[in-house]
Amino acid sequence: MHRFLGSLSLRSKMVVAIAALILVLGLGGTIHARLTLSGISNDELDQRALALARDLEGRSGEFLLTNDIFGLHRRIGELVAANSDVRYVVVLDPRGSVRASTFASTLPEGLRQANSVATGSPYSLATLRTDEGTVRDVAYPIDSGRAGVIRIGLTKAPVQSQVDQLTFNLVGLTGAALLAGLVVSYFLATVLTRPLSRLAEAARAVGRGESPVQDELYGHPEIGQVALAFDAMTRQLREKEAERSQLLARVLTAQEEERKRISRELHDEAGQALTSLLMGLTRIEQSGAGAETKIQAAELRAVTTEALDLMRGMARDLRPSTLDDLGLVAALGRYVADYGPRHHLETDFQAASMDGVRLRPGVEIVLYRIAQEALTNVSRHAGAHSVNVLLERRDGHAILVVEDDGGGFDTKRVEAGSPGAKLGLLGMEERAALVGGTLTVESRPGAGTAVFVEVPVGMTGDERNANSDS
Amino acid sequence: MRILIADDHTVVRSGLKAILQAQPDFELVGEAATGEEAVAKTRELQPEVLLLDIGMPGINGLDAARIIRDEAPQVRIVVLTMYDDEAYLHQFLQIGVAGYVLKQAADAELVAAIRAVQRGESFIYPSLTRHLLNLYLEQARQRDQPAHEGSAELSPRETEVLRLVALGYTGQQIADQLGISQSTVETHRAHLMEKLRLRGRAQLVRYALSKGLLEDHGQ
Structure with missing residues (x-):
């Protein structure tokens, strides 16, 4: 029950509560009214029965004494005529024989025994269930029983029908109230919950990364508070997010700067020193030195060449000088050409509409790093x-596409799935976002994977030079 | 033979000097440590051959070579560098340098290079000539390609899909633009690749470029 209630919307709960309230009040009131009314009516009926009996007793004594049965009958006739609810009147003598009766022939079976007056009692009342409905029977002794007993039966049908009519009216009224209550509570609940629905919609909008429209909520007395708190939370989230991406931009920029510096130093300082060493060794080989010295110089030259190659490779991995000197097309073309043989993959690189184009340094490095990451993923997975x-x-x-013919994967599953794959994609997405770009991955199991990056480059002098490193 | 050296590293310059001075007919007329200095000394000393480094403070070797080519086209420039990237080589060849030598082999080869450019020939360091050959072959292949592939008949829809794929649109974007499902896009793409006997997106782009399908988009 609790769970069921919990699953209902606030609006349904309000409607159900109000309907239940009206139903309980209406039906309770109806039952109460019905009981009260039938009690009062029964008392009234008893009073009337007694009054009629007393009246008849007052007159009938004389008829009985004079044995004027005709007069008695006439009197009974008047009584019945004046009171439509009188079902029967019977006058019995002290021995129990019928002296006068409204019944055509004999008394119905069991009527005589149904009610009697105990000695000493002024009268006796009884309720009889007959074929013609419930009858209130009064037994009233004539002249304290010495002259006989009057029996009068009053039908309860009119009383009953009155009670039933009232019940019907009350139930009808309850129904109408219920209907009205449902309508009113539905609208009321709608009016009350609308700001909440709008707040929920605003929350969803924030979740989608849009800015919610909620000005009209502030006027609402209670919801306004929630809306304000919510708004503050949204603003804080936004600020945090902005701070986070600024921080990320700064970290990445610093990292790129550092890589660039180390790469340059490796290449220029250490590289030139090794180059000079090579030249010196060459001179020794060509000089008039002894044969042994020349052999040693040649060996050293081989080692130095190896070290130089190694160092140049490291420098290129850190940050290719071509990226800064010649641009993304040259650097990426070189990277792809080196990458293929290293990972035993066929590679094909093509640039279009890029002739003589230099993108912003920030964009170039972002696209270069995303391509690197995407290619690393290809060789790994x-x-x-x-x-x-x-x-x-x-x-x-600027559009970058890295497309492989590998196993592919279910993009939906990665969204919710392995944190490693998700982080890799997230990292590329973050980098793209730093220069205002978007990253899309399209893949199906067995149909390869394509990574698309789209970065607005427009004209020069773009404000979003978040990752600028020149 | 009047020679000017432009390199920002003193040790390298002294090494080079030693190599050049071993040749009796070579005359070292000066040294420069920056790009600007290289331009100024070339202007002033009018050497026959300039040995030019790429990575220098100030304007780099590329910019210096451009200026000198414009100011003193008679000066034969030999690039002496640690970079074996073909991209640098292409750049310098476009500027019009006479020689490209790697520092790692700056002994006999350097001398040979200087003698070659003196004779009016060009000298490209041997391990880099492979790149040039590949480049030439690639260009030749691209020239020939349209001839035997161009006859394939594409439906208008396939041509449209080809154009959009070549422009780097995602499958979803293409599906949205053409009002078809993504799997239909893939089917069209598979068909047209088969018809044109293309393998991979890069070939597809080259085909589209050769057919002029990507014009009005680069801006």
Whole structure:
């Protein structure tokens, strides 16, 4: 029951409560009225029966004494005529024989025994169930029983029908009240819960990342408080989110700066030193030094060349100088070309509408890193044979597509599924968002995976240079 | 033979000097440590050959080479660098340098390069010529491609799908634009790839480019 109530909406609860209240009040009142009325009516009936009996006794004594049966009959006739609810009148002598009666022939069976006056009692009342309905029977002794007993039967039918009519009216009234109550409570509940519904809608809007429209809620006395609190919460969430993405932008920018610096230093400082070393060793080899020295110099030169290659690879991995000097197309083309043989994958890179185009440094590095991440995912998870990388400009946007022919996956499942895969996607999404871009992943099991990044580039001088690093 | 060295590293310059001075007919006329200095000294000393580094403070080797090409086209520029990226090579070849040598091999090869450019020839470091060859082959392939693939008949719908896929739209975006389901888009794409005998999105884009389907979009 509790659970059932809990599952109902506030509006339904209010409607049900009001309906139940009206029903209880209406039916209770009806039953009470019915009982009261029938009690009063029964008392009244008894009083009338007694009054009639007393009246008849007052007159009948004389008829009986004079043995004027005709007069008695006439008197009874008048009584019946004057009182429509009198079913019967019977006058019995002290021995129990009928002296006068409204019945045509004999008394109905059992009537004589149905009621009698105990000695000493002024009268006796009894309720009889007959074929013609309930009858209130009064036995009234004539001249304290010495002259006989009067029996008068009053039908309860008119009283009963009156009570029934009242009951019917009350039930009808209750029904009408219930209907009116339902309508009123429904509207009332709607009016009361509408601000709540709107608040809920606002909450959903915030969840979707939209800004809720809720000004009209503030006027509402109670809901207004909730709306204000909710609004404050929304604002705080927004501020936190803004702070978070600013922080993320700063962290990523700092990381890129650091990588760039280390890469440059590796390449320029350490690289040039090793290069000089190479030249020196070459000179020794070509000089007039001894054969042994020359052999040693050659060996050292081989080691130095290896170290130089290793270091240049590291520098490139950290941050390719081509990205800064020549742009995204050159850097990404080189990365894809190196990536293929390293991971035994066929690669194909194509740029379109990118000739001589330099994007903002922030956008270039973001797209480069997302491509790196996407390609790393391909080599790790996709089970692909080939991967295509595409870079183009379309209607003021830079588009990056990384598409493989691997196993693919159910995108819905990753949304809710493995945190690792989700984090990888999230990281790429975050990077894209830093430059105002969006990331879409399309994949189906067995049909490969395509990662799309769309970043607005428009013209130069964009404000959202969050990840700028130049 | 008058030679100017432009490199921001003193050790490298002294190494180079030693190599060049071993050649009796080479005359080292000056040294520059920045891009600006390289431009100024070239202007002032009018060398026959300029040995130019890429990574230098101030304007880098690329910019310096552009300026010198415009100001003194008779100066033969030999790029001497640690970068073996073909992208740099392409850039410098477009500017019109005469030689491209990697520092790692700056001994006999450097001398050979200087002698070659002196004769009016070009000298590209051997391991980089492979890139050039690939580039040439790729261009040749692209020139030939339309001839044997162009005849394939695409339905208007397939052509539209081809254009949108080549423009980098997602499957969902294409489905929305054409008012069809995503799986129908995929079916069209599979059909047209088969008809044109294309493998992968990059080939598809190249085909679309060659047919001029992507025009008016790059801006």
